[in-house]
Amino acid sequence: MSFNKQFVLAQRPKTNIVPGETFKITQKPAPTEADLKDGQVLLESLYISFDPAMRGWLDDKRSYLPPVQIGEVMRALTIARVLASKSSKFAAGDIVTGTLGIQEIGILPEAQVEKAFDLPSNGKLTDLLGSLGTTGLTAYFGMTKIGMPKSGDTVVVSAAAGATGSVAAQIAKIAGARVIGIAGGEKKRKWLEEELGLDVGLDYKAADFKQKFKEATPKFIDVYFDNVGGEILDMALGRAATFSRFVMCGGISQYNAETKAGPSANFFNIISQRIKMQGFIVFDFITEYAAARKQLAQWLGEGKLKREETIIKGGVASADEAFQTLFNGGNIGKLMVEVKSSEQSPRL
Amino acid sequence: MSFNKQFVLAQRPKTNIVPGETFKITQKPAPTEADLKDGQVLLESLYISFDPAMRGWLDDKRSYLPPVQIGEVMRALTIARVLASKSSKFAAGDIVTGTLGIQEIGILPEAQVEKAFDLPSNGKLTDLLGSLGTTGLTAYFGMTKIGMPKSGDTVVVSAAAGATGSVAAQIAKIAGARVIGIAGGEKKRKWLEEELGLDVGLDYKAADFKQKFKEATPKFIDVYFDNVGGEILDMALGRAATFSRFVMCGGISQYNAETKAGPSANFFNIISQRIKMQGFIVFDFITEYAAARKQLAQWLGEGKLKREETIIKGGVASADEAFQTLFNGGNIGKLMVEVKSSEQSPRL
Numbered sequence: 001m002s003f004n005k006q007f008v009l010a011q012r013p014k015t016n017i018v019p020g021e022t023f024k025i026t027q028k029p030a031p032t033e034a035d036l037k038d039g040q041v042l043l044e045s046l047y048i049s050f051d052p053a054m055r056g057w058l059d060d061k062r063s064y065l066p067p068v069q070i071g072e073v074m075r076a077l078t079i080a081r082v083l084a085s086k087s088s089k090f091a092a093g094d095i096v097t098g099t100l101g102i103q104e105i106g107i108l109p110e111a112q113v114e115k116a117f118d119l120p121s122n123g124k125l126t127d128l129l130g131s132l133g134t135t136g137l138t139a140y141f142g143m144t145k146i147g148m149p150k151s152g153d154t155v156v157v158s159a160a161a162g163a164t165g166s167v168a169a170q171i172a173k174i175a176g177a178r179v180i181g182i183a184g185g186e187k188k189r190k191w192l193e194e195e196l197g198l199d200v201g202l203d204y205k206a207a208d209f210k211q212k213f214k215e216a217t218p219k220f221i222d223v224y225f226d227n228v229g230g231e232i233l234d235m236a237l238g239r240a241a242t243f244s245r246f247v248m249c250g251g252i253s254q255y256n257a258e259t260k261a262g263p264s265a266n267f268f269n270i271i272s273q274r275i276k277m278q279g280f281i282v283f284d285f286i287t288e289y290a291a292a293r294k295q296l297a298q299w300l301g302e303g304k305l306k307r308e309e310t311i312i313k314g315g316v317a318s319a320d321e322a323f324q325t326l327f328n329g330g331n332i333g334k335l336m337v338e339v340k341s342s343e344q345s346p347r348l
Numbered sequence: 349m350s351f352n353k354q355f356v357l358a359q360r361p362k363t364n365i366v367p368g369e370t371f372k373i374t375q376k377p378a379p380t381e382a383d384l385k386d387g388q389v390l391l392e393s394l395y396i397s398f399d400p401a402m403r404g405w406l407d408d409k410r411s412y413l414p415p416v417q418i419g420e421v422m423r424a425l426t427i428a429r430v431l432a433s434k435s436s437k438f439a440a441g442d443i444v445t446g447t448l449g450i451q452e453i454g455i456l457p458e459a460q461v462e463k464a465f466d467l468p469s470n471g472k473l474t475d476l477l478g479s480l481g482t483t484g485l486t487a488y489f490g491m492t493k494i495g496m497p498k499s500g501d502t503v504v505v506s507a508a509a510g511a512t513g514s515v516a517a518q519i520a521k522i523a524g525a526r527v528i529g530i531a532g533g534e535k536k537r538k539w540l541e542e543e544l545g546l547d548v549g550l551d552y553k554a555a556d557f558k559q560k561f562k563e564a565t566p567k568f569i570d571v572y573f574d575n576v577g578g579e580i581l582d583m584a585l586g587r588a589a590t591f592s593r594f595v596m597c598g599g600i601s602q603y604n605a606e607t608k609a610g611p612s613a614n615f616f617n618i619i620s621q622r623i624k625m626q627g628f629i630v631f632d633f634i635t636e637y638a639a640a641r642k643q644l645a646q647w648l649g650e651g652k653l654k655r656e657e658t659i660i661k662g663g664v665a666s667a668d669e670a671f672q673t674l675f676n677g678g679n680i681g682k683l684m685v686e687v688k689s690s691e692q693s694p695r696l
Binding site for chain 1: 404410411412577582590596597598599602607608609610611612613614615616617618619620621622623624625626627628629632
């Protein structure tokens, strides 16, 4: 009999996720082929996605998904391998993506599983979660459907060294915009300029950040792609150009706050500068995923889209470490936990 | 020689406009026909418009119009009569609208003056500033271009007993929406239900306002037309429906605040509920004024659009009283100061 480690919600965090307290790791006998019903697949996890939005799934409030319940396995996107199948759509050995959660082995209905699509020649298996996965798609739809940067526009992206921000910033560069990326710390700042090729990288922890932010936006901001909320959002509102678009993607600065804050002093620039501020969730665009992935894969193959990833090895047992890394700004690019490595990458 | 009373900015208010301090009334020899240059008209003021947005013109910051400077006549929209003209477009006696400011007599270039359009049979001269003027147009464009209510939608309008809000709420009713209007005090609340025919009137000063607000929006809010900002905006975000539209028209609760606040606890519903929050200024739609006025005039003529007005008699000397009335919520409908009454209403 094999065992299944699961990362289970033990109590709702009031602010930060507390290692060993918010979640408990449990170990139970793993499900087997014998447990499968028609149309289901048995999956083993290879990589688990860690994203700031997951923090929101822990709050017991109306949102775009129901909250994870106490005692449930934490929801997470994963890359997995089919161990056994009672679905005509999948066979043992298939590499798939699905919301298997933070556990080693589990069962999903076929409708919640997607076969891995073919990757470009320089693609990696983990791109299925990252640049070509939900992360890349989030950046793509946010930037192209709401931000809509034109050549010569000034675009500012917060958390630009993060998984979504880094892709969003590069999509704006591809559109011909002047792109300013904001991240925490000199290492990330340099990475934005030197690796991603953004026009300006800004370190929000630097003493002269406000001054540098102003200097970097002499023609104001046409598109602001927000992943952080809080003070930086307020600063961006203060530098917003007339008819600018604010793409509301995330608000990591507020996710762990007991009392959540919105923008303040500059909020009413939304009227005086006629700003369009719009929130979105990637699956609003599910019917356009295929076309978007094709475009992202082409850019990745051409080297126009670079991606970084931070992979924590250690499986489900390292999930607490992964959350701490995520909310302490410890990762550059896409953060994942490796449960089991796989040599098997689907190729174009 | 005749004299011209002017209401002149003496010092910028930090918070509230202070009677006798923020502005000074001066009296100078009035300009005459002899002062006119080619293309200019000499105007005498009949009615002066008082609108919450005027408070924003006093702050020395980047906005949609340059701030009024210390020593300048306060900017204001007016209905005026042409006393003399060196423009081929206007003749003495014409009734016009223009930004003559808070003064009795002044000169404007012809490009800044518009001839009064014909009113429906039940129209009043003051409709040129109110329901068919900038106020009505603001409500019209905000509601139809951004709010876009459909039949059956739940629409909430703040400051619904005000000049703009009352028109906006009625436009939503005409579109077939269920309309909830918010205003301060039982008198206004009743007026919203009994005179305007809104589905629900809410008094934000009532002790049970929060509870009543929730009860009035069981299917959440599809369109929120905001004139107030602050706490009520935050409450509306908390009750926002998925894919709702937030029409950002004004923020009167914040105009006099030394430290301006935006929405707070519920701000990030903008993401989870995919809200589109958009600011606008009426003159963004200047090319569509004629068509919009025609529609508003038709509704007014048919009795579908009701309007109230609060007129303070006393001319320029009562401008301070008018500002106090405006920011203390003393008016229902459009607030104006009468400088000189006129029997002469342009008729259809």
